[in-house]
Amino acid sequence: MLKSVYVLLAVMTLLTKTVARRTNSDVKLISAKPTEQVRFDCRKRSEDEVLLWRIITKTGSKVERKKCADAGEDPIDVRKKCVDERYGYDLIITRINDDDEGIYECTAAIQKEVLEVYDLRIEREAFIPETAYSKDVTIREGGTAKLWCNASGYPVPNIKWQIVELDSNGRESVQDIGIQGKLLNIQNVSRHCDNWYRCVASNELSRNEASQNIRIRVNFxxxxxxxxxxxxxxxxxxxxxxxxxxxxxxxxxxxxxxxxxxxxxxxxxxxxxxxxxxxxxxxxxxxxxxxxxxxxxxxxxxxxxxxxxxxxxxxxxxxxxxxxxxxxxxxxxxxxxxxxxxxxxxxxxxxxxxxxxxxxx
Known part of the structure; x- marks a missing residue:
């Protein structure tokens, strides 16, 4: 009997997160911390149905079709393995990492019908990547300044904005300006807006807030x-x-x-x-x-x-x-x-x- 699998042999860990089995193609959200184990369930509709897993992550898209018995011959990430039973075709990832975040689809190979879709999110404290915020802005008085800041992490971070003023001794004075979200939009900019602005991000896992300073320079x-x-x-x-x-x-x-x-x-x-x-x-x-x-x-x-x-x-x-x-x-x-x-x-x-x-x- 022909059987398919995404990828292969792995060592099981004690930490396992299992998603409830469903028979429709609605996207199921699952999250886990790095190094945990995740299991994606997919149920065959008949004993001889041929299934495959398609994975779309930031590192690219991949489809693997393998017999479980031949899994060891394929040089695929050994953290992943199939659980191929009579009516089950489940995918297990041991010790997940950031590269595993993405969409996991279980598909009937012959009918090309998607049976299960999972959206895997890696749980992390909020952080602000180097390329995810505005660089310093220079704008003429009377114009509009737009600062943006995209924080990463899961659960989805909250973002707030602050003004950071420095006294003559370099000491900071920080004030919340009551704006939340990825975009800070300042219209009719005056010379008094010439200052440092701070994007602050946090989520439920954050032990410390992540922040990034952005300068608005006003020409007048x-x-x-x-x-x-x-x-x-x-x-x-x-x-x-x-x-x-x-x-x-x-x-x-x-x-x-x-x-x-x-x-x-x-x-x-x-x-x-x-x-x-x-x-x-x-x-x-x-x-x-x-x-x-x-x-x-x-x-x-x-x-x-x-x-x-x-x-x-x-x-x-x-x-x-x-x-x-x-x-x-x-x-x-x-x-x-x-x-x-x-x-x-x-x-x-x-x-x-x-x-x-x-x-x-």
Whole structure:
């Protein structure tokens, strides 16, 4: 009597999961932990019916037809064996592994009729494969950012999203944002969305949550601002804001201006925020003409003009992310009582602010 089998001789283990025998082709879900033993039942409808097993896994599709008595001659995975009885044609896998996950079909070879279908899932803690999540995203302000994260494992993992903020010492502050699922969709992105986002996955087997950080980088147009300091110490910025000297109040009633006596030393600090980093320029008006004093370019390159003979420039520490600060300092003599322009620019925008140094009566 002709008999068929998927594959061959194996050593039985004590751990066995058996699926209830059915006579229809509905898919039956079965799960097991790695190294356990699984048994797939398939019942013949007559003693001489010829059956075969077809297996579809991530490693490919395979059909084997073998007599049980000849099984040892075939170099098939020895973890698999047939149980070929008068009305039974069952498949047993000992010590299952990840490669066994897939669809198992028991088919009547002659009639080409599927009798049993099993979906085998390997039980594992949730994990996030290296290729299963978005890489860092750069997007222009106002656009839509889409982050995705596919977790593996069984039972099917739950996924949630968090924002991860880092303080100046590199310490994390984590906050759930109330979004669950594989996709995080942020519309009308603002510069405040520029941050690290964390995909967190877990299931019933997870002893520790699996996580992956994804960065959203938001590009936005440059913005300019300035501060004025009384500078009686040196021409450098120092390491902190306090090193710049005394910050002076600026009159903003109609236009920005400050009144100082002749002979005092001042520092004007231009703050240029933007992503990509802003180029910062200082100008002044002389004889009705706008003249460039100095430029802070990319790579912290300072380009001074012939005006620099009476001005000293320096790069100051940034106060926050995506900001650069550029200082000019000078002694206020007669020709220095004029308008000064702080200009910040990048590929997405240009912004300027003007302050007037007035002579105090």
């Amino acid at each position: 147009g440059a913005m300019a601002d300035f501060d004025v300091y009384s500078d009686d110490r040196d021409d450098q910025c120092g390491d902190t804001v306090d090193d710049l000297g005394e910050k002076l109040g600026v009159n903003t009633s109609r236009s920005y201006y400050i009144e100082k006596k002749q002979g005092v030393r001042l520092s004007l600090v231009c703050s240029g925020s933007g992503s990509p980093n802003a180029t910062i320029e200082w100008f002044r008006y002389q004889g009705g003409n706008r003249i460039k004093i100095s430029t802070l370019g990319l790579g912290n390159q300072i380009v001074d003009t012939k005006q620099i003979g009476s001005f000293v420039s320096a790069i100051c520490p940034s106060l926050f992310q995506d900001e650069r600060r550029f200082k000019i300092s000078f002694v206020v003599l007669d020709d220095k009582f004029t308008k000064y322009v702080c200009r910040a620019s990048n590929e997405y925008g240009v912004d300027e602010m003007t302050i007037t140094i007035k002579k105090r009566p």
